[in-house]
Amino acid sequence: MATNDANKNWRVVFKRWFHQWASPRFFFEKTASWLPFLSGMAIVLLGIGWGWGLFWAPPDYQQGNSFRLIYLHVPAASVALSIYALMAMFSLVSLVWKIKLADTWAQSCVMSGVLFTFIALMTGAFWGKPTWGTWWQWDARLTSMLVLEFLFIGVMVLRTAIEGREAANKAAALLAVVGIVNLPIIKFSVNWWNTLHQGATFKLTEKPPMPAEMWVPLLIALLGIYFLFAAFWLLETRLLILQREGKSQWLQRWMMTRYCIDNKDKDKF
Amino acid sequence: MTILMTLRHLFWLALRREGLLVVQKSSQALQPLLFLTLIMALFPLAISPDQKILATIAAGVIWIAVLLASYLASDAFFAEDWQSGVIEQWRYSPYPLAWWVQIKIVAHWMLYGVSITLMAPLLALLLALPWSQVPILMLTLFIGSGIIAYSNALAAALTLRARSAAVLVLLIALPMQIPVVIFAMAAINLQASGESILAPLAFLGGLWLFSAALLPLAIAMALQIMMTA
Numbered sequence: 001m002a003t004n005d006a007n008k009n010w011r012v013v014f015k016r017w018f019h020q021w022a023s024p025r026f027f028f029e030k031t032a033s034w035l036p037f038l039s040g041m042a043i044v045l046l047g048i049g050w051g052w053g054l055f056w057a058p059p060d061y062q063q064g065n066s067f068r069l070i071y072l073h074v075p076a077a078s079v080a081l082s083i084y085a086l087m088a089m090f091s092l093v094s095l096v097w098k099i100k101l102a103d104t105w106a107q108s109c110v111m112s113g114v115l116f117t118f119i120a121l122m123t124g125a126f127w128g129k130p131t132w133g134t135w136w137q138w139d140a141r142l143t144s145m146l147v148l149e150f151l152f153i154g155v156m157v158l159r160t161a162i163e164g165r166e167a168a169n170k171a172a173a174l175l176a177v178v179g180i181v182n183l184p185i186i187k188f189s190v191n192w193w194n195t196l197h198q199g200a201t202f203k204l205t206e207k208p209p210m211p212a213e214m215w216v217p218l219l220i221a222l223l224g225i226y227f228l229f230a231a232f233w234l235l236e237t238r239l240l241i242l243q244r245e246g247k248s249q250w251l252q253r254w255m256m257t258r259y260c261i262d263n264k265d266k267d268k269f
Numbered sequence: 270m271t272i273l274m275t276l277r278h279l280f281w282l283a284l285r286r287e288g289l290l291v292v293q294k295s296s297q298a299l300q301p302l303l304f305l306t307l308i309m310a311l312f313p314l315a316i317s318p319d320q321k322i323l324a325t326i327a328a329g330v331i332w333i334a335v336l337l338a339s340y341l342a343s344d345a346f347f348a349e350d351w352q353s354g355v356i357e358q359w360r361y362s363p364y365p366l367a368w369w370v371q372i373k374i375v376a377h378w379m380l381y382g383v384s385i386t387l388m389a390p391l392l393a394l395l396l397a398l399p400w401s402q403v404p405i406l407m408l409t410l411f412i413g414s415g416i417i418a419y420s421n422a423l424a425a426a427l428t429l430r431a432r433s434a435a436v437l438v439l440l441i442a443l444p445m446q447i448p449v450v451i452f453a454m455a456a457i458n459l460q461a462s463g464e465s466i467l468a469p470l471a472f473l474g475g476l477w478l479f480s481a482a483l484l485p486l487a488i489a490m491a492l493q494i495m496m497t498a
Contacts, residue, residue, distance in 0.1 A: 147444050150440060150444050151444055153440060154437075154440045154441050154444070157437060157440060158427060158428070158431065158441065161428070161431035161433065161434070161437055162428075162430050162431045163430055163431075163432070164430065164498065166498040167430055167494055167498035170494040170498050171427050171491060171494055174427065174487065174490060174491055174494065175427060175441060177487075178423065178445075178487055179444075181483075182444065185448050185476070186444060186445075186447050186448055188448075189447065189448035189451045189452065189472070190447065190448075190451065192451065192455075193451045193455070
C-alpha cells in the first residue's frame with residue numbers, strides 16, 4: 001500500500017508540474033530570467049570551443065586545417081536533428097493533450113531548425129571542396145540532411161499558408177509527427193542507396209577516433225550550440241506568447257509594470 | 270445495427286462512385302496521363318536522341334515523370350469533395366472517416382496506378398528502354414503508385430485550406446516519396462545487372478503496407494482538423 005501511495009503522490013506532483021508548465025503565464029513568468037543565462041553559456045562555451053578548435057587544436061594529418069570546419073559543421077548538424085525530434089515531440093503533445101503552449105514550443109523550433117540545417121549543409125559544402133574535391137556530392141548523409149531541410153521548410157511554409165491560426169498550427173503539428181515517423185525510413189533508404197561520408201564522430205560506446213586536443217573542443221562547441229539553440233528557442237517562444245496572449249490581462253499587467261511604470265492609468269490593471 | 274452496410278459493401282459502393290466521377294470528367298482525368306506522355310517527348314529533345322544514352326536514363330526518367338504527373342492529379346484530390354460537402358457527410362456517417370479516405374485512395378490507385386502501369390511499355394518504347402526491363406518497371410510502378418497515392422493524399426488533405434497549394438503539395442509529399450524512388454530504381458538497376466531484386470521489392474511492399482495501414486488515419490485526422498479547427 002505504501003508504494004501505491006508513493007506512486008500516487010508522485011503522479012500528483014508530476015501532473016501539477018505538467019499543468020503548471022503548460023500555462024503560458026507560468027512559463028512566461030518563470031523563464032523571464034533564463035535568457036541571459038542561456039545566451040551567456042552559449043557565448044562562453046562557443047568561445048572556448050571555437051577558439052580552442054580554430055587556434056590551438058593540431059591540424060589533421062590528412063586534411064590539414066580544413067578539418068577545423070568540424071567545430072561548426074558537426075554541432076550544427078547534430079543540433080538540427082535534435083531540433084526536429086524536439087519539434088515532433090512538442091507537436092505530438094499538442095495534438096494528443098491539446099496543450100496550446102506545446103504548439104508554441106513546436107513552432108519556435110522551426111526557424112532554428114531551418115537555420116542550423118542550412119549551416120550544416122553550407123559548411124559541408126565548404127568542407128567537401130578541399131576534402132572530396134567537389135562542393136556537393138550525392139552521398140547518403142548530405143542527401144538526408146537536404147531532405148531534413150525540406151521537412152523543416154514544409155512545416156514552416158504549411159503553417160503560414162493555411163488560413164486560420166488553429167487549423168494552421170494543428171496541420172503543422174501533424175506534419176511534424178508524420179515527418180518523424182518518416183525520417184528513419186528516409187534515412188535508411190538513402191543509406192542503402194549510397195554512402196561515402198565518414199561515420200559518426202561520437203559513438204556512445206567507443207572512444208572517438210581522434211586525439212583529445214581535437215575532440216574536447218568539439219564537445220564544448222557541441223554543448224555551446226545546444227545552449228545557443230535553447231536561447232533562440234526561449235526568445236522565440238516568449239515572443240510568440242506575447243503575440244498570442246497579448247489580450248490577456250496578466251500579460252498587459254506585466255507589460256505595464258515593466259514598461260509604463262509611471263503611467264497614471266496603471267491602477268486600472 | 271442491421272441497417273448499417275458492411276464495410277465491404279460500402280467499399281464497393283464508394284468505389285463505384287469514384288469510378289463514375291472519373292468517367293463523367295474523363296477529359297480532366299486523362300490530363301495526368303497526357304502530361305506524362307508530353308514530358309517523355311522532352312527528354313530526347315533536351316538530352317540526346319541517341320538510343321544508348323536514352324536507354325540508360327529511361328527508367329529513372331519515367332519514374333520522375335510519373336511522380337510529377339501524380340502531383341498534378343493530387344492537387345485537387347479532395348478539393349471537389351471538400352467544396353461540395355461530401356467530406357462533411359463522411360464525417361457524420363456512421364463509418365470511420367479513415368475508411369472513406371482509404372476507399373478514395375484505393376479507387377484513385379486503381380485508376381491511375383493501373384493506367385500508368387499499362388502505359389509504361391509505351392513510355393519505355395519512346396525512351397528505348399530494353400524490353401527485358403519493362404516487366405520490372407511495370408511492377409515497381411504498380412506498387413509504387415500505390416504508396417505515392419497515400420502520401421499525395423496526405424499532402425492534399427493538409428493543404429485543403431492553404432493558399433497556393435500546388436508547390437506545398439510537392440514540398441510535403443516529395444520527402445516521403447524518396448524511399449519509393451530509391452527502392453524502385455534499385456530493383457530496376459539490380460535486375461539490369463542480373464542480381465536478385467527481392468530485397469528492394471520487399472522494401473517497396475513493406476512501404477506500401479505501412480502507408481496503407483497508417484496514412485489513412487493521419488489523413489482522416491488532417492481532414493478533421495480542416496473541418497473543425
